[in-house]
Amino acid sequence: MNMAKKFVVFDVLVANGGETTFGKIFEKAEELHCDVVTAVLNSMKRKKVIKYDKEMGLLHPHDDAIVVTLLKPDWDAFA
Numbered sequence: 001m002n003m004a005k006k007f008v009v010f011d012v013l014v015a016n017g018g019e020t021t022f023g024k025i026f027e028k029a030e031e032l033h034c035d036v037v038t039a040v041l042n043s044m045k046r047k048k049v050i051k052y053d054k055e056m057g058l059l060h061p062h063d064d065a066i067v068v069t070l071l072k073p074d075w076d077a078f079a
Contacts, residue, residue, distance in 0.1 A: 001039070001043070004029070005077040007032065008032060008037060009025055009068075012028045014070070019069045021064060022063050022067075041058060041068065
């Protein structure tokens with residue numbers, strides 16, 4: 001799960017200036033064959049590493065336009 005946090009969610013957010021859509025994150029997850037992306041997003045949201053405006057988990061393609069924002073740019077997924 002930490003690999004997905006770092007190489008899918010965190011790297012996509014950093015590459016896009018700290019803010020991107022769930023759709024872009026989902027595309028990267030598909031490219032890397034990562035099937036835990038929604039669980040990863042929920043975990044990172046609970047830890048206040050990211051934020052997005054939805055109470056429940058995100059679903060593809062319904063929530064692709066929801067913006068995900070990085071709150072802790074110095075966060076380390078492996079710490």
